[in-house]
Amino acid sequence: MRGLRILVVDDEQDYCNVMKVILNAKGHQTALCTSGADALSLLSKNTYDLVITDLIMPEMDGNQLLHEIKNRYPDTEVMMMTAYGTIENAVGAMREGAYSYVTKGGNPEELVREIEKLQSMLELKRENELLKEKVAHVDVMLDSKSPGFLEMLSIAKKAAASDTNVLILGESGVGKEVIAQYIHRNSLRKNKQFMDLNCHAIAETVLESELFGHEKGSFTGALHRRIGRIEAADQGTLFLDEIGDIPLTMQAKLLKTIENKKIYRMGSNEELEVDFRLVTATNKNLEIEMEEGRFREDFFYRISTIVINIPPLRKRQEDIPLLIDYFFKRSQNEMKKPIHRIDPDVMDFLKNYHYPGNVRELKNIIERLVVLSEDGVVQKEALPTFSQRSKPENQASIQDERGLKEIRRETEKNHIESVLRRHNNNMTKAAEVLGITRRQLFNKISEYNLEK
Structure with missing residues (x-):
């Protein structure tokens, strides 16, 4: 858990200094002040997760400070410090919105435990907020009036209902991960894990560990067993972004995993069965990558049962x-x-x-x-x-200002459409004219969303 940003308020400077030593030793960022007015001034300039304030102080006491903080900064938690004779007052402060109270001058571990409880609560709250924000973000990204984008979404929703492998194509920045999450949320695996990994520029040895995991001592620096993304995605969805960047040797290992649904962690002879739905994405033209020997044709066919093209923002x-x-x-x-x-x-x-x-x-x-x-x-x-x-x-x-890749795609799409029309959608004849196999023609029809 990350440390908290804490403001300590006490009219005794020496006590503040002691508190700072204790809190900083636990990994927190601690600021100090000696009056309620100074505390409000600091709060107006900085954000704090927690204010720890003495209950009894001159001019503005802890209860008044609590009232002001909750009015102005409702997300900031307040913890009261109280002497033995004023515990009743501290309990009253909790009714007014204080998170907790600790006995001043007591065992510091009591304070540490209360802060750890707060850390856990705030961490859970942050995780929930991030999850809600992520869901809201996906929803907004999918709210569209564009016919092309809506057609693409329709294909993605149909693909989600099956368990087939999906390849998402699109320029950098179009939101391929958003569509991958949309497929997961509309699939039978929606209540299971969505594991993602960006494969771009990851060294092959690191990538293997990320995907398959490793055992302790399997290589220098492997101090603990690591569960890989594939194993973690069991029963859920595995999303591999920038799939066009992975090395040929890793493509071969992934191909075997996709076919057999079994993996070995690095450094282990134990075979593990895995059940995951694979979604991949790239902004590369995999046809060119295959022609130039950088992408395996058998791997391409395995990951591209359904091909989804995301239109660019323009x-x-x-x-x-x-x-x-x-x-x-x-x-x-x-x-x-x-x-x-x-x-x-x-x-x-x-x-x-x-x-x-x-x-x-x-x-x-x-x-x-x-x-x-x-x-x-x-x-x-x-x-x-x-x-x-x-x-x-x-x-x-x-x-x-279109790039060569886009011009090539558009030209290729138009030519395939023309050939199919001329030969009355005869797949065998069209493939022969185009100089490709029927399977390659079928993939092109799926890639460009053409009607046969």
Whole structure:
């Protein structure tokens, strides 16, 4: 558990100093002050998880300070310190919202235990809030008016109902993990674990340990047994992002695991049975990766029973205003910086920019705008200069700035559609004309959401 940010309030400086030594030794960040007025001043400038205050103090006593804190900073917990003769008063303070009380001058372990209880409570509260926020985030990311995006969601929901392997394709930043979570939430495994791993730039030995786990002593630095992501995903969903970046040798090991549903931890001869649903994602063109020998064809076919393509944000213009509103609200809440006015030029830019980095770039730009806002006003000067330089003048300029990968995909899709039409959707004949196998043609039809 992470340490707490604690403010100690006591009119005896020496006692404050002793408290700081005890609390810092337990990993907490401790600030001190000797009056209620000073405490309120510090609270106006800093955020604290806990205020530990003496009950009896001149000018403003602990009860008055408690009242002010709960009115102004309701999320800050308060613990009272009381002498033996004033325990009744401390109990009364708890009725007014104090978390707990400890006897002043008593055994320090009593204080430590109470703080540990609070740590556990706050940790659980944070986990619940993060879970709620994650669910809300996924819901907003899926709220769309774009026909292309809604069609993609329909395919994802149908795929979720089965237990087949799903490959999610899309540019960097489009929200592939969001779709993976959507598939999990709509599957029969929704009440089990969702385990995810980004495979990008992870060394092969580390990646093997992450996926399969290891036994103590299996390699230098393996001081304890480690449960890998595959084993942890048993009965649930395993999501491997950036699957196009894993080495060929690891592709072979994963292929065997997918086929047999069995693994060995590194350094162990014990065979473990695992039951997981596999969802993978990449922004790479795996056809090219296979042609150039960097991706196994048999592995590709195994992970791509269902292929889902997420459209880039520039093809979801209808959704941009909703996402702008959501990210502004989220950033304001996270940074505790309310926004009262947004320069019209900023909104115009945000609604018309082509977002090569997709939803992730939109989120980052808005976070920057909130950070650099002054007195609740977002001004156009806060826009990133690289975005201003690349702002499209019109729709034609957006088309001109497409990457080679996108142009190639569009050309390939149109050509396949044309060949299928010319040969009345005869798969054998179309595959022969295209110079690929029927299986490859079927995968292309799934990848591009074409109707046979």
